[in-house]
Amino acid sequence: MFALALGLLALRWLPALPSGAGLLAMLILALMLLPFRTYPVAFFLVGLSWACISAQWALDDRLQPALDGQTRWVQGRVIGLPQHTGTGVRFELADSRSRTARLPQRIRVSWHGGPTVNSGEYWRLALTLKRPAGLLNFHGFDHEAWLLAQRIGASATVKDGERLAPARHAWRDGVRQRLMAVQAHGREAGLAALVLGDGSGLAPEDWQALQNTGTVHLLVISGQHIGLLAGLIYGLVAMLARYGGWPRGWPWLPWACGLAFAAALGYGLLAGFGVPVQRACVMVGLVLLWRMRFRHLGVWWPLLLALNGVLLIEPLASLQPGFWLSFAAVAVLVLAFSGxxxxxxxxxxxxxxxxxxxxxxxxxxxxxxxxxSLSAPVANLFAVPWISLVVLPLALVGTALLWVPLIGEGLLWLAGGALDGLFKGLALLAAQLPAWVPxxxxxxxxxxxxxxxxxxxxxxxxxxxxxxxxxxxxxxxxxRDGVPNGQVEVLQLDVGQGQALILRTRHHTLLYDAGPRSGPVDLGARVVLPSLKKLGVGQLDMMLLSHADADHAGGAAAVALGLPVKRVVGGETEGLPAFLATQPCSSGEQWEWDGVAFELWQWSDAIEGNPKSCVLQVQANGERLLLTGDIDRAAEQAFLTSPLAVPTDWLQAPHHGSRSSSSWPFLQRLAPTAVLISRGRGNAFGHPHSQVLERYQALGSRVYDSAEQGAVRLRLGAFTPPTVARSQRRFWREPLP
Structure with a gap:
């Protein structure tokens, strides 16, 4: 069993899946080893083979490259719980069909400004299709792996649509709608997360409080509550049998075990039957089965059987962090209590x-x-019993009795009040001791x-x-891997349609642009700030914002709130948060950090916007980098009269490679050896323009595109090739173009 688990888990670290012939050879070898009683090797190969076959099915179900970016009419059924936001709705479409092409079975759909969509409905939609992709950084969340683990073969945006059939068998969505309609001290979304495992309605500040206090598992990961509910049902039947309240003709033990397991499965279905719930149901079932047979179960068998059970059902579960946290937490308790x-x-x-x-x-x-979370032990000390013994029973009973006037709503009102008090306490604790990003x-x-x-x-x-x-x-x-004197480590982050670069010398750090922000999506908080902390940066010596556009400066506030910043400089001071105390870009300003020279330039005739971008030249051991923001052709022409207009090794493509920038005289003068382009895949602006790419190609410049290669890391002053995030091979990532 342990060898089978190792084989199933080995999928997580494969750089590429074996070919069909390789899989067949592994299975034949496993069968040949069985007669010789080499069971560990045989079961390891069986587990690995099944995991690879399942993963290949998921990869084969991805959108065909030829359909990437195309718009097609698609029919399908809405599954899961649609997430309604202030700007639209997101949902998953299953059983997708198109008359003109083969489509993935599951598509993740975003409908900006769309109507109310309910689970179980059948729709005909005009979808602009995209292959599964996501931001790819050296230390960030791997969105491609998450999509594959969910077996989502494409993402899409809606151009138009019509409902073909109303919802059918969508009882979970109906329960959520009833929960969201009750009055529960404003904590209706929290109750939906606790009862249904659906955290889409929680506010960002609630998520932040849960993360900082290490209590996310209490509302979304409901595995421990499965065991609690089963234990309560079993204990209730046992108590009734002991004190004469149970019918004598009914053997109490089989009934107790059966009802407890039924309650566990029922709550599991209600909560969406995710990985933690699967693990809990398997373990509860094993414990009850052994209890009926009066056999000693041991401590590791249930965990090992649950691990194999979950991975045999869904081998891709190992790509999700929640899988590892769920089983690791149980393993820790088993190890501690058994000894x-x-x-x-x-x-x-x-x-x-x-x-x-x-x-x-x-x-x-x-x-x-x-x-x-440094406060997790203290927070869970009070939150676990409060949720388990107060909020959860009230929420489950209230949900079950919603059909009874006043009683169900009254219980949910009490549950919401108890949950509101917990959230307020967690927020206070999180403010004093936020989570640590090592x-x-x-x-x-x-x-x-x-x-x-x-x-x-x-x-x-x-x-x-x-x-x-x-x-x-x-x-x-x-x-820490220190940067030598006279060199600077440059990291262009993948922030989609925006820009953020981290420059580190031996003792100083500069951030050039802070990533985009659009509504609640702040990549300064999601990508830039965690990347700085992962690099061990304790403070920024300078945050240089080329100009005030949201795709360059949108994340600045989040970065400044998360790290001390000695100085903020901007090409534009208008439109930036006042607390940043932004200083204007001073053309000609020079300074030196650890043997590395820095100099600023700004077009004096620029009035506002892109032409006013603050340009930064960095020189280390004779190797040059030029960061240009979003300057246009007019600003480029003015730049050619400055002393910085010299041959450059590394050029950040002006305005993401827009047609309005990267003019031929500008490129001829700089003659860049390599070009950095930061942009979003399939962006609406058409960046980078084909004519601009042709100019780079004519100059022989190597192009490093964040949409294709992810984040780029280079060591300026060492004259060495850069490293791109996509070069870290994983079987679910598309190879480098």
Missing amino acids: RLGPWNVWQIWTRPQWLIAIGLFPVLLVLGLPI AEVPLMYWLVSLAGAVIVLLPKGLPFRVLGWPMLLVAVFPP
Whole structure:
């Protein structure tokens, strides 16, 4: 069983899937090994083969490259719970069909300004189709992996549509609509998350409070509540049987186990039957089965069987961080509780699990690149019993009794009030102690930290157990790969249709542009700030905003609120938040950091907008980088009269490669060896323009495009080739063009 699990999990690290012949050879080898009783190797190969076959099916179901960007009429059924926002609706379309092309079975659809869409409805939609893609950074969330794990073969935006048939068998959506219609102290979305596992209605500040306090699992990941509900049903039947309240003709134990498992499955279906819920249902079923047979279950068998059960049903579950956190948390508790000698008192039973989980999940969160909540043990100490014993029972019973006038709504009103009080307390705690985003840790240091966590979790009295603490904390202060004097590390982040570059010398850091912001989507907070923290940046010496457009300066406020910034300079000071205290770009200003020269330039005749972009030249050991913002042809012509108009090794393409920039005289004078383009895939502006790309090609310039290659990292002053994020091979990523 352990070998089977290793084979299923090995899929997560494959750079490419084996060919059909390779899969067939693995299966034949596994069958040949069985007669020789080499079961571990055989079952490992079986698990790996099944995982690869399932993953290949998902890859084959992706949108064909020839259809990328095309608009087609598509018919399909809405599944899941549609997410209605202030600007439109997002939902998933299943059983997609088109008369002219083969389409993926599941498409993720966004309808800006669209009507109300309900689960189970059948629609005919004019969709502009796109292949699965997402921002790709060295330390960021892998959206492509998430889409594949959800078996979503395409994304799309709606041009037009009509409803062909009303909703059928959409009871989960009906329950959500009833929950959202009750009066629950403004916490109706929280109740929907708790009961249905649907967190789409939670406000961003609620998500931030949950993340900072390590309590996200209490509202969205409902695995522990499955076990709680099953235990309550089992205990209720056992109590009735003990005190004579259970019918004597009915054997209480089979009924208790059957009703408990039915309750677990019912709540699992209500919550969407995600990975944590699958794991909980499998484990509950095994415990009840062994209980009926009066057999000792042991401590690791249920977890191992649940792991294999989830991965056999959906091998791609290992691509999701929630899978690892869910099983790791249970494994930590199993390891801690199985090794104890003698009973724990009530205080220990209440407090110790939270600290043990915090210790055990530390290296897991670290390797997944997720924020680590320092207040999680304290927050969960109160939040877990409050949710489990107060909010959840009221919410479930209230939901079940919604058909009874006043009673169901009254219970939900009480549940909402209890949940509102919890959120207010979590917000206060989060404000005092926000989540910590650790810097990137080398593999060897992470392995030492993992070993330290395991040693700390072992029972007391074992020799050298105290050494686990310094081993665990090794990952908190890992060594930093310093930048040598006279060089600068340049990182162009993938922020879609926007721009953000991080420049680090040995002791200083500069941020050139801060990424875009559009409505609630702030890539300064989602991408730029976490990337700075992953690099170990404690403060910015300068944030240089080329101009005030939202695609360049939209994320500046989030960055300034998350990190100390010594100085903010902007090509435009109007339109930027007042608290940034932005200083105007001073053309001709020069300074030196750690042997690296910096100089600013701005067109003096520019009035506002793109032509007023603040240009930065960086020179390290004779290698030059020019960052141009969104200057246009007129500004480029003026730039040619400046002393900075010299041959340049690295050029940031003006205005994302727009036709209005990158004029031929400008490029001839600079003669860039390589060009950096930051833009969104399939953007509405047509960046970069084909004529601009032809000019770069005529000059022999190498083009590094964030939409195609993801983030780009280079070491200016070392004259070495750059590294692109897409070069990190994963089987779900399209290869480099």
